[in-house]
Structures are given as C-alpha cells and as structure tokens.
Amino acid sequence: MVLLGSTAPLLIDINLILQYMTLILLVIGYIKRKPFKTHGYLMLFVLIITIGTTILIMAPRLLITLSSYGYPIIAHALLGIISIILGSLFAIRFILAVRNNRPLTCGTKIMMRLALVVWIIPILAGTMMYITLYL
Ligand code: HEM
DSSP: OGGGTSSSOHHHHHHHHHHHHHHHHHHHHHHOOOSHHHHHHHHHHHHHHHHHHIIIIIHHHHHHHHHHHOHHHHHHHHHHHHHHHHHHHHHHHHHHHHHTTOOOOOSOHHHHHHHHHHHHHHHHHHHHHHHHHHO
C-alpha cells in the first residue's frame, strides 16, 4: 500500500520494515557480543519478532502468494524455518544458562556465524521477491 509507495498490502510493508529492524539488531548483536547477557537478550528479542511475524503474517501469506512466487518462496520458507530452529536452540540454551547461573556459552562462534548467514539470506531473498511482485 502507500507506506513504501508500492502495490503491496500494508501488512506486507510492515513486515518488510520489521525484518529490516531485526537485521539491524542482528548486526548490532553480532558486532557487540559482550556482555553475553545483553547479546543473548537482544537475539531473543529478534527471534520473538521473527517467530511472531512468521506465524501472524508470512505463513498465512504463503497460501496466497505461493502461485505468484513459485519455488523461490518455498526455498525462502525452508531457510526461514532453519534459521528459526537454529535461533531457538541458542535461545533455549541461553534461557537455561541464565536460570541456572551457568556460563553463557550457548553456541560456538562458527554456529553463531552460520545462524547469522542463514538468517540474512531470507531477508535478502524476501526483499527481492517484494521488489519483483510489488514495485
Ligand atoms: C528468519 C526467518 C525469515 C525472515 C528473516 C523472512 C524475511 C522476509 C522478508 C524480508 C520478506 C519480504 C517482505 C514481505 O514481502 O513481506 C518476506 C516475505 C515473505 N515470507 Fe518470509 N522470512 C522468514 C521466514 C519465513 C517463513 C518461515 C515463511 C513461511 C512459512 C515465510 C514466508 C514468506 C512469504 C509468503 C512472504 C511473501 C509475503 C507477500 O509478499 O505477501 N517467511 N520474508
């Protein structure tokens, strides 16, 4: 709709904006990893926004836009689900570590980097699909 000057429904513009907010937070969280507690809470917040927008906006839209986007949207959804699973595993380990006063080593550096990359791809792919369909 009018929000970003495209033909997309308002909710889709809101989703795009929210995904870019999470991208900024992800990058901040990646650059500023210490203290680990702040990093953990920031990433938990990003995960909650992503799960929320997936359940409330993107998953229902999948049923409507599947025929327009085709295979790319299936790849997008699969990668999105993988990043949510990875993020949830870190989040569960983080919450348990905080609760039990254990060291906050919730994942290896390589796994964190992998999660970041797998997270960024659906954002970029989603943006390309948005541009193709609505601009
Ligand atoms: C880390 C997880 C994910 C991220 C960062 C992400 C990001 C994005 C972005 C930036 C867009 C473009 C904005 C828009 O068109 O609304 C988008 C669109 C979309 N996403 Fe995701 N997404 C994720 C997971 C998922 C999952 C798991 C599904 C399906 C179950 C999904 C389904 C869709 C659909 C159908 C659209 C197109 C909406 C439309 O044009 O009507 N996404 N996503």
